[in-house]
Amino acid sequence: MKDYQLAWKNLWRNRKRTLITAASVFFAVFFALIMRSFQLGTYAKMYRDAIESYSGYLQLQNRDYLDEPSLDNGFVADPSVIKAIEADHNVLAVIPRLESFALAAAGSRTQGVMVIGMDPENENKALNLRNRMVRYKLTPGAIAQLKTENLPGRTGKILDAYLNKAFTDDESLIATLGIRESDTSDLLPLIREYAIFNNSFLSAADTGYAIIGNGLSDYLDISVGDTLVLMGQGYHGTSAAGLFVVRGVVTMPNPDIDNMFVYITLNDARYLYDAPDLSTSAIISIRNNDDDELIRTQERLKKVVDGDLTIRNWKEMNALLLNQMEADNRSGAIMIGILYLVVAFGVFGTVLMMMAERRREFGMLVSIGMRKGRLAVVVGMEMLFIGLIGVAAGVAASLPIVFLGHARPLRFTGEMARMYEDYGFEPVMPMLLPDTYYLWQVVVVLLILLIAITFSVRKILKLNVINAMRS
Amino acid sequence: MLISLAWKNVWRNRTRSLTVIAAVTVGVFAGVFAMAAINSSIVQRIDSAVNEELSHIQINNRQFRSSSDIRNFISEPDSVISVLQRTSGVADFTGRIIVRGIASTSTGSAGVEISGIDAEKERTMFTLSQRLIPGTGSYFGSDTKLNSAFIGEKLARELYIIRYILTPEVLESLAGKDVPASVIEKLRPLEGVRFTTEKKFSDACSGLLSAKENRKYGLKLREAAWSYREGSRIILSFLDINGDQTGAAFRICGIYRTNNDYFEAMSLFVPDNQLRTLTGMQEGQYHRFIVKLENSNLTDKVTPVIRESLPELEVLNWKEIQVDLAMIADYVNQIYGIFMALILAALAFGIVNTMLMSVLERTRELGMLSAIGMNHRRIFMMIMLESIFLSIVGGFAGMAVSGVVIGITGHTGINLVKYSEGLEAMGYSAHLYPTIGADFFLMLTVLIVLTGILSSIYPARKALQLNPVEALRGE
Numbered sequence: 001m002k003d004y005q006l007a008w009k010n011l012w013r014n015r016k017r018t019l020i021t022a023a024s025v026f027f028a029v030f031f032a033l034i035m036r037s038f039q040l041g042t043y044a045k046m047y048r049d050a051i052e053s054y055s056g057y058l059q060l061q062n063r064d065y066l067d068e069p070s071l072d073n074g075f076v077a078d079p080s081v082i083k084a085i086e087a088d089h090n091v092l093a094v095i096p097r098l099e100s101f102a103l104a105a106a107g108s109r110t111q112g113v114m115v116i117g118m119d120p121e122n123e124n125k126a127l128n129l130r131n132r133m134v135r136y137k138l139t140p141g142a143i144a145q146l147k148t149e150n151l152p153g154r155t156g157k158i159l160d161a162y163l164n165k166a167f168t169d170d171e172s173l174i175a176t177l178g179i180r181e182s183d184t185s186d187l188l189p190l191i192r193e194y195a196i197f198n199n200s201f202l203s204a205a206d207t208g209y210a211i212i213g214n215g216l217s218d219y220l221d222i223s224v225g226d227t228l229v230l231m232g233q234g235y236h237g238t239s240a241a242g243l244f245v246v247r248g249v250v251t252m253p254n255p256d257i258d259n260m261f262v263y264i265t266l267n268d269a270r271y272l273y274d275a276p277d278l279s280t281s282a283i284i285s286i287r288n289n290d291d292d293e294l295i296r297t298q299e300r301l302k303k304v305v306d307g308d309l310t311i312r313n314w315k316e317m318n319a320l321l322l323n324q325m326e327a328d329n330r331s332g333a334i335m336i337g338i339l340y341l342v343v344a345f346g347v348f349g350t351v352l353m354m355m356a357e358r359r360r361e362f363g364m365l366v367s368i369g370m371r372k373g374r375l376a377v378v379v380g381m382e383m384l385f386i387g388l389i390g391v392a393a394g395v396a397a398s399l400p401i402v403f404l405g406h407a408r409p410l411r412f413t414g415e416m417a418r419m420y421e422d423y424g425f426e427p428v429m430p431m432l433l434p435d436t437y438y439l440w441q442v443v444v445v446l447l448i449l450l451i452a453i454t455f456s457v458r459k460i461l462k463l464n465v466i467n468a469m470r471s
Numbered sequence: 472m473l474i475s476l477a478w479k480n481v482w483r484n485r486t487r488s489l490t491v492i493a494a495v496t497v498g499v500f501a502g503v504f505a506m507a508a509i510n511s512s513i514v515q516r517i518d519s520a521v522n523e524e525l526s527h528i529q530i531n532n533r534q535f536r537s538s539s540d541i542r543n544f545i546s547e548p549d550s551v552i553s554v555l556q557r558t559s560g561v562a563d564f565t566g567r568i569i570v571r572g573i574a575s576t577s578t579g580s581a582g583v584e585i586s587g588i589d590a591e592k593e594r595t596m597f598t599l600s601q602r603l604i605p606g607t608g609s610y611f612g613s614d615t616k617l618n619s620a621f622i623g624e625k626l627a628r629e630l631y632i633i634r635y636i637l638t639p640e641v642l643e644s645l646a647g648k649d650v651p652a653s654v655i656e657k658l659r660p661l662e663g664v665r666f667t668t669e670k671k672f673s674d675a676c677s678g679l680l681s682a683k684e685n686r687k688y689g690l691k692l693r694e695a696a697w698s699y700r701e702g703s704r705i706i707l708s709f710l711d712i713n714g715d716q717t718g719a720a721f722r723i724c725g726i727y728r729t730n731n732d733y734f735e736a737m738s739l740f741v742p743d744n745q746l747r748t749l750t751g752m753q754e755g756q757y758h759r760f761i762v763k764l765e766n767s768n769l770t771d772k773v774t775p776v777i778r779e780s781l782p783e784l785e786v787l788n789w790k791e792i793q794v795d796l797a798m799i800a801d802y803v804n805q806i807y808g809i810f811m812a813l814i815l816a817a818l819a820f821g822i823v824n825t826m827l828m829s830v831l832e833r834t835r836e837l838g839m840l841s842a843i844g845m846n847h848r849r850i851f852m853m854i855m856l857e858s859i860f861l862s863i864v865g866g867f868a869g870m871a872v873s874g875v876v877i878g879i880t881g882h883t884g885i886n887l888v889k890y891s892e893g894l895e896a897m898g899y900s901a902h903l904y905p906t907i908g909a910d911f912f913l914m915l916t917v918l919i920v921l922t923g924i925l926s927s928i929y930p931a932r933k934a935l936q937l938n939p940v941e942a943l944r945g946e
Contacts, residue, residue, distance in 0.1 A: 016827060017824060017827065017828070020820055020823055020824045020827070021820070023820060024817060024820030024821065024824075027816065027817055027820065028817060031813065064671075066670075067668040067670045067671060068578075068579070068631070068667060068668060070578060070579050072578060101573070101580050101581065101582065102573075103572065103573045103582065103708070103709075105710060107540075107714070108540045108541060108542055108710060108714045109540050110571050110572070110709065110710055111571060111582070112571065112572075112573060112581070112582015112583070113582070219537070231573075231708075231716065232573070232580065233575050233580050237577055327887075331509070334505055335505065335810065338498070338501040338502060338505060338814060339813065339814065339817055341497060341498065341501060342494060342497070342501075342814055342817040342818050342821075343817050343820075345490070345493065345494030345497060345498070345818075345821060346494055346817065346818065346820050346821030346824070348490065348494075349487070349490040349491050349494060349821050349824065349825060350821070350824050352486065352487065352490050353487055353824070353828050356484075356486070356487070357828070357832075
């Protein structure tokens with residue numbers, strides 16, 4: 001009989017113990033996987049939101065701009081540098097921007113805002129701003145009219161919680177309002193009728209028009225067609241002021257951006273801030289954005305740009321977000337660490353028991369001629385099998401949940417949703433598909449097993465046959 | 472009798488029992504300590520929310536919060552004052568005028584919420600005045616002729632008021648802070664150079680020092696080089712009561728530092744009379760009244776009383792303003808409970824295994840007990856007690872160890888400065904002083920006993936299934 005066959009048979013001599021031990025491993029692996037999947041999935045979404053709604057993957061900036069984001073650290077783009085960057089095989093386009101701070105006022109309401117001067121068509125290629133245009137909005141009027149219709153109970157009840165909520169497409173509307181598939185065909189036309197939002201996008205030739213975030217439009221109580229005053233400090237301390245007509249409203253996943261951003265054309269921004277030809281940054285849109293290729297592209301481009309300019313990647317530009325997620329990540333890792341510690345003790349206890357119980361058997365086997373080395377291999381395999389059964393079961397049980405959680409992310413409603421939004425997060429918790437974090441669980445379990453196996457192998461090698469037989 | 476029998480049984484196989492007990496001890500300790508660390512940051516967060524940022528209750532014009540329009544002030548302040556004066560539980564209250572605007576210097580600008588406050592009154596009501604960074608001036612000093620502003624460190628950074636300079640005196644002082652002379656010598660080239668951001672200063676330092684020196688002394692250097700030009704001026708601009716743009720230069724009288732970056736960046740305080748002059752707000756007109764209660768536990772009781780007396784105003788307590796914090800505060804025990812239950816569930820597997828072994832090992836003995844007349848109920852009880860002993864001995868040991876460790880670290884504190892940027896952006900302190908309520912230990916004890924009971928059920932049922940005759944015959 002082969003060693004592994006012997007080990008496998010041994011496992012089932014004490015079926016209950018094997019199953020309970022494997023179950024403890026299963027329990028830890030399963031919870032760790034589900035928890036990690038939620039955590040990592042949420043981080044991935046936040047990173048993606050930050051990249052897609054604001055920073056882009058790579059930006060061309062003045063060296064000092066990251067630390068001191070002011071107009072004084074802007075640059076006048078040299079066409080030859082832009083050409084050189086665009087010549088890189090991974091670069092699609094270089095899209096200059098002018099960003100600065102301003103006070104936005106409408107009537108007697110005011111709010112500090114970020115003004116983004118950009119080229120609408122190109123910016124749209126890199127960040128897909130057009131897809132963020134509001135299509136439906138649950139204004140007080142829309143909600144009042146919807147309530148007069150015969151709505152399914154659940155949808156009717158939660159409407160009030162989503163006052164002034166904006167949606168970019170049918171899917172997000174259906175998911176957020178929790179509309180059942182069977183009701184969709186009845187409800188959608190009603191919502192289209194009452195909550196439709198007339199919106200249009202900027203074009204590069206427009207002057208004096210702006211696109212604003214949905215949160216900002218509520219705060220200032222303005223909408224498409226209304227006028228907005230922007231006041232601020234221009235280049236080299238000049239004063240900047242201008243009138244803009246709101247042409248469109250966008251809704252951004254990050255509430256900070258939603259409440260604070262005003263998009264105008266690059267030319268308008270340069271005029272407003274009295275900074276002709278100046279840019280504060282340029283988004284570099286790229287073909288392949290996976291981590292390694294991104295860094296390689298960044299390094300290549302850094303060589304192309306000269307002294308004052310540099311290339312920043314999204315991690316550098318979103319350092320605070322990364323840091324925040326890292327702190328959260330640590331606390332999650334500690335929780336899982338504790339869970340594994342406890343399971344490790346459980347496994348170790350079982351091994352201890354098993355060794356004590358089978359001393360006589362081991363003594364017998366060695367005395368009838370089984371080499372201690374082979375015995376150690378068999379016992380080691382037994383433990384490995386127990387651990388692997390636990391891991392396999394944990395992984396198998398987690399997979400359907402993870403895939404479901406990825407395809408249909410958990411969406412908070414009511415109080416929980418507000419809590420998330422207060423923190424500046426969208427109240428959605430998608431799960432991350434299996435990735436290296438699955439591997440980590442296996443590694444941790446193997447580590448626990450290594451300790452148990454080392455202990456038992458030593459016991460076997462030191463076994464005194466006479467004493468063992470006598471016990 | 473049954474109890475002492477069970478207790479003795481536990482110690483018959485010492486190693487085996489001790490392994491399980493050790494597992495429970497470690498699990499309980501690790502869990503309790505992690506909870507205490509998390510709890511401490513929540514306790515600190517609530518404390519600063521109530522004592523520095525929000526107070527217990529705020530009273531606004533109904534339209535004010537949704538749009539801080541300067542004209543949305545409280546129309547009948549006298550009725551508010553009389554209501555607050557006669558409401559029991561109210562310790563003190565004060566009015567503020569609040570406008571949104573821009574703060575700017577020649578190099579930077581940022582959006583701020585400017586609060587005009589009664590400085591003397593707020594000094595006694597809140598602890599923000601104690602958050603003044605030493606050496607940056609005072610919390611509204613005696614000189615009231617000039618416009619003065621009390622601002623947060625984060626805002627000061629955004630406006631480039633804070634700089635990093637290694638003056639000769641700073642370099643001297645470093646020697647007294649355990650920085651070796653060799654390191655100070657290496658930093659000589661930076662003497663007198665002015666850095667406008669922390670990053671630039673750190674970069675310059677790391678260029679001169681080895682990675683190890685930088686790690687060891689970097690924080691000390693940054694703290695020592697931190698400097699601020701006393702009496703720096705900022706320009707505040709905002710809309711006045713007529714909707715016209717107005718503004719003025721303000722001298723910074725002091726800089727405060729809290730654990731909440733957002734609050735630090737947004738909240739700027741000026742004496743109310745100066746803001747009145749600039750905005751044209753009348754004496755006695757306020758946007759907000761903030762109310763301090765005798766203690767935080769009264770919040771839920773006093774809020775509805777004031778709300779009923781002032782139906783046309785918006786009356787909100789800190790829990791309603793910071794829903795996230797209130798939820799955390801209210802549900803924190805449940806969250807701890809769930810996490811501890813998870814740990815105990817993992818421990819239960821170990822206990823079940825041990826008890827099962829112990830029962831199967833004693834087949835003959837249990838058969839004997841049954842044969843001489845010990846009934847099922849008593850055998851079941853005996854096994855259950857053994858299991859409970861295993862879990863509570865470990866549990867109490869774990870709680871005792873964590874009690875001691877929490878006591879010590881609660882005094883010395885745990886430093887998480889490495890991650891402080893992320894934590895403080897969310898308003899949580901990076902210095903933790905672990906603490907946990909006595910009721911948590913009570914709940915934990917219940918959970919531990921429950922674990923013992925639940926994990927004994929399967930082994931105990933196994934014990935009952937043994938047929939006394941067969942059991943006696945066995946082996």
